[in-house]
Amino acid sequence: MSVAFAILLYVAATIFIVGLTLRVLKYWRTPAPLKIPTMPAPTTQAGVVARMGREVVLFESLFKSNKWIWVFGWMFHFSLVLAFFRHLRYAISPDNILWPVISMEIIQSFGKYAGYFMLIGLLGLLARRIIVDRVRYISSPSDYLMLLLIISIAATGLSMTFIEHTDIVQLKMFVLGLFRFDIQELPSSLLLQLHLAAVALLMIVFPISKLLHAPGIFFSPTRNQVDNAREKRHIVPWAAKLDANRGHKTKDQLVKD
């Protein structure tokens, strides 16, 4: 069983990293030929960083848009970050430079309860998806399944924290072993196995699903462009090639004039 999980996690991590890298490279390499920031937009690069920061940390546009989605969505994402940091203690040893940070009381205790907030946020989003006719209309099976997948991760995780503890020390041996390609024994806990399997599945679907919104936001031209079109000529290679021939549909007319 330990070997099976080790293989699953290796495969999932590989798909996650390679898939995401390829996708990010694709976004990176695809040009944005025109200036299309949603105005009013920052007129400096520093302003764009601030705008993106507010968008990623506070979900500024969503806040303007819909307070319910904002509350549930922000609860879920913020808890996810806390839970992620809390989980790092299972994966790094105390001599790591990050250790003092992740062992901080605030991360460990808040992280512990973050699971509840995450679950509340996710259930709120699921409820909206079912109850609000407009959201129900735009939902595909995958939209429900994605929520259920993350709910199952949160639920199994919470169960291990508050109901049926698993052998954390042994788990940490297993995880640290994975980094050395030295497969150790995984604690034989059904909850843990479900938890890990769901996480692996999440990593696998990440690069082929709507979870691409995570890297996508950083590449969104309406959010990451500076409003300086008049001051600075913005031109991408494929568009520059057209310049030689521009106006050809009117040239004859011009000559006649």
Added chain:
Amino acid sequence: MADFDTPEYRKYRDIPKLNEGIMEGSGPFIAKPAHQEPLGFPGELVENWEEVAKAKMGDLLGKYRGLQVYLDSCVKCGACTDKCHYYIGTTDPKNMPVGRQDLLRSVYRRYFTFAGKFFPKLVGARDLNKEVLDEWYNYFHQCSQCRRCSVYCPYGIDTAEISMAARDILDAVGVGQKYCNEIIGKVFKIGNNLGLPERALKDTLEDLEEEIEEETGLPIKLPLDKKGADILLVTPSADFFAEPHIDGLIGYAKVFHEAGVNWTLSSHASEAGNFGMFIGSYENMQDVAMRVRQAAEDLGVKRIVHGECGHAWRIAYSFWNTLIGPWDFLDQNYPIPQHICEFTWDLIQSNKLNFDKSENDHRVMTFHDSCNVARATRMGDKAGGQFEIPRNVIKAVCNNYVEMDAETTKEGTYCCGGGGGLLTDDLMEVRVKGALPRMEALNEVVVDHGVTNMAAICAICKSQFTKVLPYYKMPMDMIVSVHQLVGDALILTGSAEALAAAEETEED
């Protein structure tokens, strides 16, 4: 009046329940081969259109980062679902921004993503077939590319980008929209959207000069093709003959006259509007825009000033430098291009214009932020100048000014309902229904504050409201140009009015 009902004002601005398929239909008139071919598009639906459409989609995905990122990133959160004026007015879920995007996204997923190729049902992917194509044609011509949804999307997904791509694909397979493509052809052939030839334009301007002289007693000119002028004015051709646009044009002329600048119009670039953007065709947009550069070079001007027009100002402000720049032959001390409101506001700030605001006292004004000015451009040197400067100009010339509901102005402004290539009679139902949110906000200030007129700085807004206001039982002439207000209040040096005012001061 028509074979559809004008929607009722909503009592509490509640979000309407959805009615699937209520706006299903055949869409606007389809372009004939004669409209398609001059633009480089096939005349009619090509035989292997599925392949052509897929190839075009792939081509666009490689050229436009926005399209690629937006088709991937939507999480179906629902934040945009109540933000489109066409959804609010029609209640058709395919007019929700995400509903509209999904028409294209479902096909993208089917052919360009792993999940859609192997698990289409799971992720809502669809095969491309004639029904889907017809649906594209219908619903992508119920989007005015106003970008309101892009303000509220947590990832900034801009349905305008999706609509433009979809229309570009439709053109590539030979199913273009008659209204847009016929007009672009007219620009290539004649120089403006109205097909007003040089001779007719010259006569119109001369008539107008006479009219202005009768009114003011001053020889205020509307010069055409004047070589060596300092300023080229590029303005929508509707300004030359449509109401209330023409009153705006008179206003520009008065301001130029009073400022004492040497300016001209161009018959070659007698159109600010650029429908190349509506159809998502970079090449056509560039070719239309190029006439402005050619005219500027040909006439040897130093500056370009842009008239009141929304989508056109987007292209001028955001795209000209890319499409037809660099502007190294123009005077770099001025913004290139400069909006007429920026021009007038600069003069007002430096006390070069005098107004008799009481001339506008019979009006209680409000201002409609045109969607593309608000969300796709700027004026002045600070973010948000596109909201402040037109308001400052209005307040400098009018005593009575009232704001509409803040949810419906500035970055949250609602489109007039006729933007993005929808300003055609064959889309009247969509236009009337799409105007609902703006009409509600307007009606509110009419009832509560006695507003008599609404000013706008867009040729499409002006034409659309003129047509749509009567459906909502408001007079069509409620809509006015900002520069009409300026022109009405401006005290022209040497005019009888100015002399009388001077005498009065002396007597004091």
